[in-house]
Amino acid sequence: MRSYTRVSAQRDYRLTNAATGAIVARATTTWAYVDRDSQIPRRIPTEVSARLPTHAVSSVPGRVAWGEPVVLPPLATVSWPARGYEADQLRHVNNCVYADWLSEAARLAFDQWRDSADPRLGVLCLESLVPRRVSLHYQRSARPGDMVAIASSPERVGSRGVAIAQTIALAGDPAAVLLTASATYLLG
Numbered sequence: 001m002r003s004y005t006r007v008s009a010q011r012d013y014r015l016t017n018a019a020t021g022a023i024v025a026r027a028t029t030t031w032a033y034v035d036r037d038s039q040i041p042r043r044i045p046t047e048v049s050a051r052l053p054t055h056a057v058s059s060v061p062g063r064v065a066w067g068e069p070v071v072l073p074p075l076a077t078v079s080w081p082a083r084g085y086e087a088d089q090l091r092h093v094n095n096c097v098y099a100d101w102l103s104e105a106a107r108l109a110f111d112q113w114r115d116s117a118d119p120r121l122g123v124l125c126l127e128s129l130v131p132r133r134v135s136l137h138y139q140r141s142a143r144p145g146d147m148v149a150i151a152s153s154p155e156r157v158g159s160r161g162v163a164i165a166q167t168i169a170l171a172g173d174p175a176a177v178l179l180t181a182s183a184t185y186l187l188g
Helices: 097-116
Strands: 009-018 025-031 076-081 128-138 147-157 161-170 175-185
Touching: 025 097, 076 097, 097 128, 097 147, 097 161
Parallel strands: none
Antiparallel strands: 009 025, 076 147, 128 175, 147 161, 161 175
């Protein structure tokens, strides 16, 4: 736990290889405490916040400067329904599911972009890309039965990377944004 406010807490994670102890991934998340019925943020109970340790420095390094990205066409969009088994006990789509959705939408987008007339996209395929940095910004929850649309837009980053900006919204209502994300990959 790095810091917390009245309604949210920033948490850092560091994953290591059990055999070697080498760091394999780092992450920072911001958690908000939300009322089950109203979906409005609520105050973290004092008995919880009193037990949360805090650290002044993030375990996640700052973003690497990649240079000026070049926007690559086209925008790729996919849609599918939120399913009941993807929901938690509060009937919200589980946070981990959004990462699965984004990964699947990226794979489908790369399939579309591989056949693009743009030669810069010809070398890209998800199997040859290693995720370097992912940033997710939740706006609201999806619920089972919601039809969601995921838009993916690529940007070339330096000579070895590609960034994908993605938005998950309710299908048919692009203003009803559920989540925005950005993922940076290195070419393998």
